Amino acid sequence: MIKTRTIILSLALAALATTASAQVFTGEHKYDGEHKNELSGYFMGGNNVVVQGYGGLAASYKYHLTDRWTVGGDAQAQLGKQLYSVDAKGGYRLPFKFLDFYFDATLLYNRYERWKANEKIANLSVTVESPYLYLRVGESYIRWSIRDFGYTEPLTLTFGFGAQMRPRWNSWNVGIFFRNYDDFYFENWNINWGLNFYGRINSTMNFFGEFNIRPAGSMSQLASKYETSGKLGIKYVW
Amino acid sequence: MRNMKYTLLAAVAAIVFTSCDKVSPIGVLVSGTGVEDRVKMSSKYYDEHKNDFRYLVAKGDYSFLVGADSHMTTDDGRMAEMLQIGFDHGDLFWAHLGDIADTKAEYYVTLEDVITEFRKKYAEKHFEEVYVGQEGNEYQMNSEEFYVYVDNVADMVYTLDNVPLPFYPVVGNHDITHNGWALWSNIFHSSFYQVPIIVLDANENIVALDHLIFLDSASGTLGREQVKLIEEGIMDGKEIEKENGVKIRNTFVFSHTNIFRPRSVEFASTFPREEMFFLLDKFAEWNANIVFLGHVHKWDHQTVNGIEYLTLDSMSEDNNPEPGDYLVRVNCKLDGTNSWEHVHMNYTPKK
Numbered sequence: 001m002i003k004t005r006t007i008i009l010s011l012a013l014a015a016l017a018t019t020a021s022a023q024v025f026t027g028e029h030k031y032d033g034e035h036k037n038e039l040s041g042y043f044m045g046g047n048n049v050v051v052q053g054y055g056g057l058a059a060s061y062k063y064h065l066t067d068r069w070t071v072g073g074d075a076q077a078q079l080g081k082q083l084y085s086v087d088a089k090g091g092y093r094l095p096f097k098f099l100d101f102y103f104d105a106t107l108l109y110n111r112y113e114r115w116k117a118n119e120k121i122a123n124l125s126v127t128v129e130s131p132y133l134y135l136r137v138g139e140s141y142i143r144w145s146i147r148d149f150g151y152t153e154p155l156t157l158t159f160g161f162g163a164q165m166r167p168r169w170n171s172w173n174v175g176i177f178f179r180n181y182d183d184f185y186f187e188n189w190n191i192n193w194g195l196n197f198y199g200r201i202n203s204t205m206n207f208f209g210e211f212n213i214r215p216a217g218s219m220s221q222l223a224s225k226y227e228t229s230g231k232l233g234i235k236y237v238w
Numbered sequence: 239m240r241n242m243k244y245t246l247l248a249a250v251a252a253i254v255f256t257s258c259d260k261v262s263p264i265g266v267l268v269s270g271t272g273v274e275d276r277v278k279m280s281s282k283y284y285d286e287h288k289n290d291f292r293y294l295v296a297k298g299d300y301s302f303l304v305g306a307d308s309h310m311t312t313d314d315g316r317m318a319e320m321l322q323i324g325f326d327h328g329d330l331f332w333a334h335l336g337d338i339a340d341t342k343a344e345y346y347v348t349l350e351d352v353i354t355e356f357r358k359k360y361a362e363k364h365f366e367e368v369y370v371g372q373e374g375n376e377y378q379m380n381s382e383e384f385y386v387y388v389d390n391v392a393d394m395v396y397t398l399d400n401v402p403l404p405f406y407p408v409v410g411n412h413d414i415t416h417n418g419w420a421l422w423s424n425i426f427h428s429s430f431y432q433v434p435i436i437v438l439d440a441n442e443n444i445v446a447l448d449h450l451i452f453l454d455s456a457s458g459t460l461g462r463e464q465v466k467l468i469e470e471g472i473m474d475g476k477e478i479e480k481e482n483g484v485k486i487r488n489t490f491v492f493s494h495t496n497i498f499r500p501r502s503v504e505f506a507s508t509f510p511r512e513e514m515f516f517l518l519d520k521f522a523e524w525n526a527n528i529v530f531l532g533h534v535h536k537w538d539h540q541t542v543n544g545i546e547y548l549t550l551d552s553m554s555e556d557n558n559p560e561p562g563d564y565l566v567r568v569n570c571k572l573d574g575t576n577s578w579e580h581v582h583m584n585y586t587p588k589k
Contacts, residue, residue: 049462050516081512115515144511146518149542153499188499189507190458217458217495219507222411224273224457226510 035204035237038062042208042233044078049216049226051114054080058183058233068093076184082113085184102127104138110184117146121186125158131167136160136179140186156188162196171200182212189219190226198235206235273461276409276419277454280428281467287427294404294435295391296330296570297442303327303581304492304566306335306532307552309412311345314352315585316555320565321356321405323581325363329567330435335532335550336410336456336494341418350425353405354398361387361401406433409456410494410533429454430464434478437487439572446487448570449475451524455495458507460517468520475524487574489526496531496549500538508533521545527576528568548578555587 062072087108125138138158160179198208215223371384437446538549553564563580
């Protein structure tokens with residue numbers, strides 16, 4: 001019992017100590033308080049049940065209005081799926097001890113050209129992030145349409161969990177994640193999981209990547225292969 | 239001592255969690271019964287037993303009955319009621335939208351018993367029962383295996399096991415968690431198949447051809463093999479039209495997994511978005527009249543570009559113990575029009 005207490009106390013002290021360290025840009029969330037702009041781009045490729053092979057490009061831009069407030073936008077084009085997406089985002093960061101709370105709002109538009117279908121999503125999420133772990137919960141309001149028909153899904157829970165081998169400010173990292181969303185979709189109870197990583201190229205540039213398994217039927221307890229994909233990209237800040 | 243207590247508590251919790259009939263924790267991330275294998279097995283079975291999926295023949299107007307999510311356990315009340323309702327009304331066939339029984343061997347024994355009971359009723363009503371045992375053997379006279387059923391119209395002879403009871407199920411996720419595919423396929427054989435209906439007029443001329451399509455959507459995705467077969471046109475009905483020289487009039491599609499979400503908070507997976515659009519597009523290409531869906535245990539009716547989508551509530555005595563309108567009957571007229579209506583179920587579970 002004493003041993004357990006010692007371990008917990010050591011972890012808490014280590015976590016608190018990290019807040020005192022000089023923060024450096026690490027790629028995912030943590031902000032160094034110095035740069036104003038983040039620009040990233042990545043290649044993606046994958047295979048899915050419906051379209052088989054696909055690939056594309058995505059780009060993302062974020063502007064730090066202050067060290068708390070951000071705005072930004074993302075876009076992607078996926079060949080094969082013929083999926084084109086744009087979004088606009090805004091967020092607020094609330095530091096609390098060794099944790100950061102992120103309150104994010106996203107407006108996303110997807111055009112599924114292959115089926116002449118549209119999807120509009122409004123998402124509100126809260127992410128709590130520690131040096132090694134993050135947890136995200138939120139809600140999506142989804143409106144999709146195909147030909148003359150439109151349908152609203154007013155309530156879709158967003159959830160995500162990730163863990164990293166090294167603290168978030170380390171020059172490299174490898175992590176795992178479980179979540180029901182990705183950069184350009186919010187799912188209904190299908191749990192993606194996979195590995196992600198980043199490495200520092202220099203003080204303003206990171207490379208990053210991800211391997212993602214997107215099953216169908218997770219909550220039907222028959223998770224089956226639906227899509228596997230990978231991303232590889234670079235993030236630049238100034 | 240305290241550590242021991244926690245360990246025991248964790249062990250008990252783990253056992254309770256993993257032994258629950260409805261829960262397969264590992265299935266949240268990895269499935270034990272793959273849709274690819276099921277579809278390959280089903281396609282092979284269908285190809286090798288095409289005669290078992292024989293044409294249904296309707297003389298003039300006809301109707302059929304649809305139920306969903308019976309989740310049978312030890313009580314066969316609602317399943318027997320569904321079969322009896324269709325039997326009494328003279329429906330041409332029954333369709334079931336999956337999750338017919340929860341995955342336990344004894345539940346499937348109960349299910350098979352009730353199916354066999356109605357197979358016999360159906361055989362006695364539609365075919366001629368002929369004793370083929372040894373004359374004068376009174377023990378054999380009481381044994382079903384010494385009778386055959388002669389279909390004088392189709393010129394076929396069936397044993398009771400082979401009587402083609404027109405009960406068409408699709409497979410649901412609860413049918414096959416805990417590797418229950420072995421139990422389900424032992425009774426129903428194929429999870430991906432089609433059945434044509436030849437419609438005759440009063441002079442027994444073929445006047446129309448209707449088409450029933452049964453999809454395996456239990457895994458929340460059709461899987462690559464099924465998508466590939468669909469894209470190759472296996473379900474587009476062209477071959478059936480060619481064989482009969484008549485264009486398909488009505489197409490009805492049956493799937494377990496729902497497309498629409500009548501419950502705002504639905505603790506169940508639906509199709510990923512691209513696959514949903516693929517299916518909506520495909521149903522339009524097939525000129526489907528009605529698409530029947532289950533899984534979500536809540537009634538819903540949508541019309542998408544002229545196609546009706548009926549999501550049926552669960553007919554299970556556990557989920558809906560009170561009597562209610564859990565079934566749907568479709569009435570198809572000789573003039574090509576069709577309509578549907580709710581059908582009431584009265585059975586309440588045994589206390």
